[in-house]
Amino acid sequence: MNDPLLYVIPHVIIHAQSEMPRECCGVVVVLPRTNNVHYVACNNIRQETEHFIIDPKDYVRAEDTGRVVAIAHSHVYEPPVPSLADLAGIERTGLPWLIVNVPIGSHTITQPSGFKAPLLGRPFVHGVHDCYALVRDAYAEQGIALNDYARRYGWWNDEDGSNLYRENFAAEGFVPVIVHSPTSDDLKLLRPFDLILMNIRARRENHMAIYLGGGVILHHLIGTASRREAYQEFYQRRTTAVLRHRDLMPASETDHADSTPVR
Known part of the structure; x- marks a missing residue:
């Protein structure tokens, strides 16, 4: 041995x-x-x-x-x-x-070997391969490092639980662009790598997606593999906010960006 x-x-x-x-x-x-x-x-x-x-x-x-x-x-x-x-x-x-x-x-x-999971087709494992892990990995490919956060399955339905998204993303460098379900005019404002927050049958936001452009999002729902999908009405109606990272904004926009956390 x-x-x-x-x-x-x-x-x-x-x-x-x-x-x-x-x-x-x-x-x-x-x-x-x-x-x-x-x-x-x-x-x-x-x-x-x-x-x-x-x-x-x-x-x-x-x-x-x-x-x-x-x-x-x-x-x-x-x-x-x-x-x-x-x-x-x-x-x-x-x-x-x-x-x-x-x-x-x-x-x-x-042994550790530098493995990186593909963004598409990864099976859902909460806390390891979930919607936030996909977001972290996708932004890392853009040179933007987001902190990981401990999260227990079902935190989004705890009566007095924390709100993983709203409590942390201002500190991560995101600013609100849209703070409601988008209208047809709002959809014209979306840019690639905008971050979309959603509430899908929960007490607080429990899902997020990355806008890829052309009406397509990248996301990872519970019980499915990570995938690209049309940003269809089902997801638009459940959107609560759209955020944009400061590193992806020109200086002229960051000077006037609202850094207040989405409420």
Whole structure:
């Protein structure tokens, strides 16, 4: 066994079997005194049986145990091949990921390699590949870096929850261009890479899209793959605001832009 991660595979498999049909997850650490690898089983706080989110309290506990060197999780009745979401997570953590299959017990170990998920056709995984992740990646291709924000599934319907979009996008460099559902005249004002906020059957805005021009948007709805689609009436009626990033505006416009957050 040349790779020390191989020593923890039996422990990950035992954990995975106990969690079926849900995915298990955990952290591999190197113990400070012995330099031995050790698997710290963590709680998967994602409600769905597919995918995982490590409980932050468990991750802190793992860090207290030793130096984190890898993330481990299981694929149930699926090959241990990293999904697009897994590959994105590998890059985000900067750590190798050990994936085991249950019940067979096969495994893969995947190192960070600079992977970037395609903008089109990525499956929806909230918090990893969702509408905001697509927006971040698309703007990154334009040289605009947007911060990531922790978000729990269903935050848009919490009675006293935060508003991910309205509370943060002024600080991210966006200014309001339209603050209501667009009229036919408003549609003529749209420019490529305007950001469209929408409310689709929720307490607060829960979706966003990037305007590509020519009446087409790029977006990622729950339960679908990311795609281009016509900015049709269904989406126009659910639009609450259109924002434009200052870096995509000429100086003559930024001098007069309203930086007040959309209310």
